[in-house]
Amino acid sequence: xxxxxxxxxxxxxxxxxxxxxxxxxxxxxxxxxxxxxxxxxxxxxxxxxxxxxxxxxxxxxxxxxxxxxxxxxxxxxxxxxxxxxxxxxxxxxxxxxxxxxxxxxxxxxxxxxxxxxxxxxxxxxxxxxxxxxxxxxxxxxxxxxxxxxxxxxxxxxxxxxxxxxxxxxxxxxxxxxxxxxxxxxxxxxxxxxxxxxxxxx
Amino acid sequence: xxxxxxxxxxxxxxxxxxxxxxxxxxxxxxxxxxxxxxxxxxxxxxxxxxxxxxxxxxxxxxxxxxxxxxxxxxxxxxxxxxxxxxxxxxxxxxxxxxxxxxxxxxxxxxxxxxxxxxxxxxxxxxxxxxxxxxxxxxxxxxxxxxxxxxxxxxxxxxxxxxxxxxxxxxxxxxxxxxxxxxxxxxxxxxxxxxxxxxxxxxxxxxxxxxxxxxxxxxxxxxxxxxxxxxxxxxxxxxxxxxxxxxxxxxxxxxxxxxxxxxxx
Numbered sequence: 001x002x003x004x005x006x007x008x009x010x011x012x013x014x015x016x017x018x019x020x021x022x023x024x025x026x027x028x029x030x031x032x033x034x035x036x037x038x039x040x041x042x043x044x045x046x047x048x049x050x051x052x053x054x055x056x057x058x059x060x061x062x063x064x065x066x067x068x069x070x071x072x073x074x075x076x077x078x079x080x081x082x083x084x085x086x087x088x089x090x091x092x093x094x095x096x097x098x099x100x101x102x103x104x105x106x107x108x109x110x111x112x113x114x115x116x117x118x119x120x121x122x123x124x125x126x127x128x129x130x131x132x133x134x135x136x137x138x139x140x141x142x143x144x145x146x147x148x149x150x151x152x153x154x155x156x157x158x159x160x161x162x163x164x165x166x167x168x169x170x171x172x173x174x175x176x177x178x179x180x181x182x183x184x185x186x187x188x189x190x191x192x193x194x195x196x197x198x199x200x201x
Numbered sequence: 202x203x204x205x206x207x208x209x210x211x212x213x214x215x216x217x218x219x220x221x222x223x224x225x226x227x228x229x230x231x232x233x234x235x236x237x238x239x240x241x242x243x244x245x246x247x248x249x250x251x252x253x254x255x256x257x258x259x260x261x262x263x264x265x266x267x268x269x270x271x272x273x274x275x276x277x278x279x280x281x282x283x284x285x286x287x288x289x290x291x292x293x294x295x296x297x298x299x300x301x302x303x304x305x306x307x308x309x310x311x312x313x314x315x316x317x318x319x320x321x322x323x324x325x326x327x328x329x330x331x332x333x334x335x336x337x338x339x340x341x342x343x344x345x346x347x348x349x350x351x352x353x354x355x356x357x358x359x360x361x362x363x364x365x366x367x368x369x370x371x372x373x374x375x376x377x378x379x380x381x382x383x384x385x386x387x388x389x390x391x392x393x394x395x396x397x398x399x400x401x402x403x404x405x406x407x408x409x410x411x412x413x414x415x416x417x418x419x420x421x422x423x424x425x426x427x428x429x430x431x432x433x434x435x436x437x438x439x440x441x442x443x444x445x446x447x448x449x450x451x452x453x454x455x456x457x458x459x460x461x462x463x464x465x
Contacts, residue, residue, distance in 0.1 A: 015339065017339075018339065056336075065338050065339075066338065066339065067336045067337065067338045068336060068337045068338075069336075070332065070335035070336050071335075073334070073335030073336065073337070074335075076337045080337070083334050083337075086327070086330050086331070086334065087330065089223055089323070090223055092323040092326055092327055092330075093223060093319055093320060093323045095323070095326065096319045096320075096322040096323040096326055097319050099322075099326075100319065100322065111312075112312070112315055112316055112319060113223070113224060113226065113316065113319075114224045114225050114226040114227075114269065114273065114312065114316065115223065115224035115225070115226075115266070115269050116265055116269070153338070154330070154333065155326055155329040155330060155333060156329055156332065156333045156336070157329075163322075164322065164325045166318045166319075166321075166322060167318055167321055
């Protein structure tokens with residue numbers, strides 16, 4: 001099969017596909033093995049990344065997608081309405097917790113955020129960034145939540161492992177907590193703090 | 202520059218607006234950062250005092266948010282007192298379920314560290330969101346469900362007013378709802394009713410008398426959702442005509458696709 005011919009077909013099916021196109025699917029449709037399909041995609045991707053093009057070929061949500069270039073975003077916005085407002089801080093924090101800890105219940109989310117999450121969860125459900133994935137066994141059988149495919153495309157992530165790693169390891173062993181003697185230490189603490197307060201004022 | 206980085210005057214009366222914080226943990230992290238405290242060795246008396254000074258005026262918050270800040274205040278005071286008191290004798294400690302040698306701040310610190318990570322992760326996600334805001338894909342074109350405009354002959358304001366009328370009527374309010382009323386079920390219910398009546402169902406007839414106030418509200422929300430999905434249309438003929446809900450006919454959608462029908 002002539003390589004350029006394959007690239008042209010790839011371009012066509014990328015535009016036609018309503019969903020990110022996986023390598024496997026590409027291989028199926030064009031009639032290649034997956035290894036060649038991947039090389040084909042990378043080749044086309046390189047072409048698009050040349051200057052002077054208006055599109056990019058990106059990997060997102062488990063497949064490949066044709067996207068407009070960010071530098072021309074304002075023109076596309078002129079054509080369509082601008083994209084809706086971004087998420088609120090609260091919704092974003094809640095979403096981060098869900099993304100990293102899924103599947104997770106509302107109570108567990110509230111344990112991390114220290115505040116109620118009902119409104120954030122409603123918003124995220126509405127925007128289809130999260131979904132109910134089932135119920136946890138046990139008292140109350142609470143609903144558990146996870147992220148959706150739309151979540152991946154919304155943030156331009158390839159898959160969940162593409163999430164930026166958390167800054168500190170949360171495993172308890174890593175927490176370096178100075179285990180002072182509560183009685184002796186606290187008195188010294190208090191004296192120290194009184195000193196600080198006097199200096200400050 | 203985030204709003205949290207604004208320098209605050211260290212005077213007695215703090216004029217910090219509490220609603221800029223996402224909650225008590227957010228406020229504590231702010232204090233820790235501002236005072237350059239070591240998160241693993243928080244001077245509990247100092248931070249408690251500052252925290253209490255800031256939350257002195259909770260009047261700007263609604264009751265749920267205010268109570269969240271108060272709970273944390275109680276927690277801080279509890280930790281502070283445990284640190285001041287001498288360690289209880291072993292027997293008493295065991296009875297109270299206190300572990301030996303556990304720093305009373307440990308749980309709070311764990312929570313703060315965890316929260317700060319997700320806060321940071323949220324920031325990174327925000328950056329990605331902003332980057333993606335300038336990028337468009339074909340998938341976007343399919344976002345908006347196709348179908349006729351959900352409101353015909355009246356404005357959204359008119360519909361809201363009609364709903365307010367329903368709320369004002371003297372239903373026999375059952376104040377405490379018997380059970381949860383899932384939105385999904387109400388949606389199914391309304392969809393079923395409008396499917397059976399090709400000429401439509403009157404708006405007022407959607408709401409069952411003798412139901413709870415919650416049920417009334419959920420019913421309205423279900424109607425709005427059906428409108429959003431372009432499966433129901435709300436019509437009013439003439440300024441004082443009856444408001445009627447009608448099902449969207451398959452032929453009215455551009456693709457002729459009926460969408461997902463509820464199993465009945």
